[in-house]
Amino acid sequence: MYTKPGANYAFWLSNIGMIGMTTAFAAVGVTQVYLERKVGMDFIDVQQAMEVHFLILIGAASLFTLGIIMYIINFFKYGTPSNEALQTT
Numbered sequence: 358m359y360t361k362p363g364a365n366y367a368f369w370l371s372n373i374g375m376i377g378m379t380t381a382f383a384a385v386g387v388t389q390v391y392l393e394r395k396v397g398m399d400f401i402d403v404q405q406a407m408e409v410h411f412l413i414l415i416g417a418a419s420l421f422t423l424g425i426i427m428y429i430i431n432f433f434k435y436g437t438p439s440n441e442a443l444q445t446t
């Protein structure tokens with residue numbers, strides 16, 4: 358089951374997506390605190406300055422979602438027991 362390419366893609370896409378989301382959330386949090394508290398920008402101006410971080414977040418979340426969908430497909434394709442396995446037990 359683990360030698361199937363779909364399982365490898367599901368694993369790597371979901372993990373890269375999760376790391377990307379974590380990094381994007383961390384970067385946007387640091388950016389928001391810096392721009393609001395140190396620079397003194399208004400809330401709406403800061404939100405507009407952080408739009409690129411949210412676009413990266415959407416991309417990373419899409420990778421994560423695709424990986425999870427591939428995992429579910431792989432589970433139902435190879436993870437359910439066959440009729441032969443049920444008859445021998």
